[in-house]
Amino acid sequence: MTDGTxxxxxxxxxxPPSAIRRFFDLANEMKGHVISLSIxxxxxxTPWSIREAGINSLREGYTHYSPNSGYMEAREAICSYIQRRYGVSYSSKEECLITVGGSEGLDLVARALINPGDEVVIVEPCFVAYKATVMFAHGVPVVISTKEENDYKLMPEELEAAIxxxxxxxxxxxxxxxxxxVMTYDDLKKIKDVLVKYPDITIISDELYCELNYLDSKPSSLIQFPELRDRTVMINGFSKSYAMTGFRIGYSVGPKSIIAAMTKIHQYCIMSAPSTAQFAVIExxxxxxxxxxxxxxxxNHRRRVLLKGLSDAGLKCFTPYGAFYAFPSIxxxxxxxxxxxxxxxxxxKVAIVPGKAFGECGEGHVRISYAASIDDIKDAVVRLKEFVEELKNA
Ligand SMILES: Cc1ncc(COP(=O)(O)O)c(C=O)c1O
Structure with missing residues (x-):
């Protein structure tokens, strides 16, 4: 008998299966109210005007496939947004592809670029899909472990050593x-100085959380360096910044040749991103x-409340300035x-995620999401304080 594997x-x-899943499953199986700071x-x-745009499109009968790359009006809206926010222009016709979330972009780019055995540099701790998408495409992940003492930024010398x-x-x-x-413009400039020495390396910049930056409301990106603009694919989407996870909609912008290759795979595997979601994206x-x-x-308000609660609980936490997570040390x-x-x-009865789920160097930490109500956050940190005290007195 085999188990079929x-x-x-x-x-x-x-x-390996995502370690995050295990905790969702455990939390779901538990009886009584569980505070979830794991998700x-x-x-x-999603803001009403955005939902309404999707609903109106259905009313008007837009229930068909869209063009493979996405409706032109949606691509134009995305390219105008990028121009407005980053000051960088992309051709909506040739340099923009609408995908099923940022997730599809990560998968497409791996399949479009990797030949078996190619190495891909991954900066951990990181989103769980980076390593998996590279491995599914028969690439070899090469991990850089960022350090808390460097505020989890990628250091130029670490990058150079991994290439x-x-x-x-x-x-x-x-x-x-x-x-x-977060990486500031100046931090990214140091990374740019390394990358210009290696013109054959493509850069993938996943900026799903670009709007959730509490240090600087204008996002900084490697696409803003003219030397890198034509070697960089930006993976982005609407899930986090616009609270649109269930719409499953994202986009990639980048050099024409890579976007064309990604579109080819997308054409065969997906056809086109959901039409209703594309109308919501235009809005x-x-x-x-x-x-x-x-x-x-x-x-930002919740972030401050959580950080204060972590400090009261006696847990050391590096100050996060982006996304909606804290990563305290245990x-x-x-x-x-x-x-x-x-x-x-x-x-x-509080669900959070082990740091190790995001790479070996995440061990010794836990991820706490503050995409939850202030009351839940306040309640959770009180329970955390009790738990830490019990561990210390055990
Ligand atoms: C860093 C990062 N990139 C990409 C994604 C994928 O998001 P989506 O497919 O919903 O756009 C996520 C989701 O958690 C993420 O955290």
Missing amino acids: SKLSEVVNKV GEPDFV TDKTKYIILGYPSNPTGA AASNGDSCIEEMRNEY EGLGIQSDEFCERFLLEK
Whole structure:
């Protein structure tokens, strides 16, 4: 008897299931109210004007496939948004593809670029899909472990040390899930100075959280350096900044040749992104700036409340300036991150995620999402304080 895994592809067997899932499943199985600070999605409902644009499109009968790359009006709205926010222009016809979330962009880019054995530099701790998408495309992830003492920023010397003649691309994800770290324009400039020495390396910049930056409301990106603009694919989307996770809509902008290759795969595998969501995107990208700002201000308030609560609980936490996560240290408590989260869930009914789920260097930390109500955050930090005290007195 076999369990059937021998029939599966070697690469699928090699990629471990996401450790985040296990905690969602555990939390779902629990009886009574569980405070969830584990989820990576906004608790806000999508702003009404954006929902209404989708609803109106249905009323008008837009229930068909869109063009493969997406409706031209949606691509134009996205390219105008990028021009407005980043000051960089893209051709809506040839340099923009509408995808099923940023997730599809990450998968497409891996399949469009990687030949078996190519190396891809990944900066950990990071979003769980980076390594998996590279492995599914038969690439070899080369991990850089960022450090808390460097505020989880990528250091230019770390990048230079990871590059080999097999490096195909590097993927950067700032503001960061899970640490909340951001890279400023000056930080990115130092990375740019390394990358200009290696013209064959493509840059993938995952900017899903670009609008959730509490340090600087204008996003900074590697696409803003003219030397890199034509070597960089920006993966982006509406899930986080516009609270649109369920719409499953995102986009990639970048050099014509890479966008064309990604579109080819998208054509065969997906056909086109959801039409209703594309109408919502036209409204979001054209008129959504004030909605983003309102949500950003609220997250910023919650961020401060959480950080104060973590400090009261006696947990050291590097100050996150982006996304909606804090990544406090649990070192010194004599317990690994997965056991910490499992016991915290079972004993105090609060779900958070072990740092190790985002790469080996995340061990010794936990990810706490503040995309939750202020009341839940306040309640959770009181329980956290009790839990930490019990661990210390055990
Ligand atoms: C850093 C990062 N990139 C990309 C994604 C994918 O988001 P979506 O497919 O909903 O656009 C996520 C989702 O959690 C993320 O955290």
